[in-house]
Amino acid sequence: MELRSAQTDVGWVFVSLADHLQVPPADGLAELVRAAVHDRALACWLLCLTREQMESLAYGLWLHGVTPLGGGGEPVRP
Template sequence: MDEPDTGRRLVELLPSQMAALRLFLGLAGRLRVPVAAGLAEQARTARCDRSARRWLLYLTAEQMESVAYGFWLHRMTGSAMEANHFARNYGITHHPAPHSRSVARL
């Protein structure tokens, strides 16, 4: 995993981000939005750079969007740091689609 495949980008995650990603991947079978193909394998084979205290993954754009979704879900549990840090470093955030509200008419 030293060089990215074509179409992949090096992503460096903090330990707390990697923990949140693993939690997200563990919930994959119960989520309405599926995890991007290959993301679980990339997380499983991620390399830890101990000197930089970062986990190194090579992800596709689709996988990065899936990570952003996972961090958005994690934000709903109370910790926004992982999502904010990812957005700041990679410019990717998850914005849930607005759902239409039915207006009650009297």
């Protein structure tokens, strides 16, 4: 999955708030978000996520108000 810097920042906040959320991030998501690799050529952060982790991260982005289709958010590219 490719994320822009702003989306990765939201992911870091989402996993850091895990203890305070009714629906916490998927298992293993925190470790993968923290270990994301920045690709300078693509100008994005790269993560290898399971479907469950992708859905969980999408939920975190939604909570923050960033959506692929609106609200000024940047698209998420799988």
